[in-house]
Amino acid sequence: MSVQTWTWILVGVTFALYFGIAFWARAGSTKDFYVAGGGVSPLANGMATAADWMSAASFISMAGIISFAGYDGSVYLMGWTGGYVLLALLLAPYLRKFGKFTVPDFIGDRYYSNTARTVAVICALIVSFTYVAGQMRGVGIVFSQFLQVDINLGVIIGMGVVLGFALLGGMKGITYTQVAQYCVLIFAFMVPAIFISFQMTGNPIPQIGMGSKTQDGVFLLDKLDMLHTQLGFKEYTSGTKSTWDVFAITLALMVGTAGLPHVIVRFFTVPKVKDARKSAGLALLFIAILYTTAPAIAVFSRTNLIETVSDKEYALIPEWFKNWENTGLIAWDDKNGDGKIQYVEGASSNGKPVYIKERGAHGERLISNGNENANELYVDRDIMVLANPEIANLPNWVIALVAAGGLAAALSTAAGLLLVISTSISHDLIKKQIKPNISEKGELLAARISIFVAILIAGIFGIYPPGFVAAVVALAFGLAAASFFPAIILGIFDKRMNKEGAISGMIVGVTIMLFYMIRYKTGLIGIMDARPASEWWLGTSPEGFGTLAMILNVIVSVVVSRLTPAPPLHVQEIVESIRIPSGASEASSH
């Protein structure tokens, strides 16, 4: 059977499964809708959290990014896993004991202030929307590449599917579909990795294969370092970023992970405090399976790529090369006219390749923005996972499986984020501020309407992606680190922290983070361009600036709180009670 047929079958079967589960787990109350009734087992919650967490970016792009960044890619590996240690030790058990529906709920009650609640809602909406836009785009890309449908139609199909199970089941439906999605995505990620690891090193476990010898008796990593040095790249196992920047980015990603509202809210869904701790551990275990495999895939595919293309004649190159060239993710510019592919350090074109209609002497697609560098090859990072099975000559069903896995990753993350957005509106804004006496039924209806609107907006972002989306998704972590994380941690560990301190800390943190992002990363269209890296403060990249913004937030919070009155007695009692696990009531709205 062709790849196309296999893909339709696998995507069809998995989608049917998601809908079946959503129908079985319909939500009847706001509690079902917001926190899945508070009765999810730690194991199911761990899987759902892992699926929620691992987005299209983790599944499709991460291994590719590491493949090209080598050691520098470690920031994502450590950053996106180490945050769970902070979650399990510093946040999840206490927030579960607190027993409300949302992060703004905690901020609003702990800081006895609707201003604090509103600031938190705004932060949650900014973080979640920037993040969800990337997911919808990811769905579109998978559809267009594997099923030859238009990207926009792909986005619309994705919207329809998410709408189906989110609207019907709320958190309950989403949680149980995410369990299924985790199984699909981890299977889809591991199967090709195991095949390739065995092919290249004789060891089927990718984590070990990565450090094993290849058929010619050389350690794989040594061989890759050697290939890199020969071609003028920096050694794979040593990086190019400064030690401080690696440190700052890793910390910003870790803290940001622990501060993301769609991750935190998962720990409101388990019955007890001890379940919250345990399910954070299980979630990280499930995530670690993918995150320790990704760097192995990066090494395999990098070595495979260099060995397959470097100095080889274009006429003799395998079919997959030309397929991906046709979709615009590979470009070869025969600068020296020898008919061979020279792949060395340096960009092959000025910016992404711009193709022209004509074909070259060897049938390759010509580009109009070539440059003088010796490098002749452009490879998009995303194809390292997508094309890996083809590069390694794996059977068609494995290639199709990757498509189903990519869709599972994108859909599960999008659903989790959309739920946070709708909860922020129906619960934190409408129920808690605008119309406190709204009925249970009314609130449920409001939640469903806001999820519908949120999906429409996310879909529009997916179809007309603003140029800054890709840049901003990575920075969502910086924003979460600069806003929520300090406010929550101080709320638990510093009894003296009061509303004046927390609010001023959050505002200062988010403002300076946004300022730095705009000044050094995105620029303001028509007003100013982003400033160059040479002007970064202390050599900190915008991705790593969340670390500095967080430290500033903490300093401001502590200083302001000590200059203003202590929080009222009943709030100090709340703090004392969340520090003790027993007597956690079910999550409730009041």
Added chain:
Amino acid sequence: MSEKQKHATAYWKKNLSYLVILLTIWFIVSYGAGILFKDELNNIKLGGFKLGFWFAQQGSIYVFVILIFVYVRLMNKLDKKFGFDE
């Protein structure tokens, strides 16, 4: 301070001391071995891996998982000891 409060304070202190120890390990394996001292550790080899590189891309993640489960165990025991378990 009432008996109940003393009890709660002792529990919290013990919890904090666990946190300090576990977070120190958390810091050492990632920021220490994987970032700050990676060049020195890279002179040591673990099979085909340079040790610093291994910590950055594999080892730290394994330790993170272990840390959480150790904390789960320690706290479950502590909850029992203080009668806070359910």
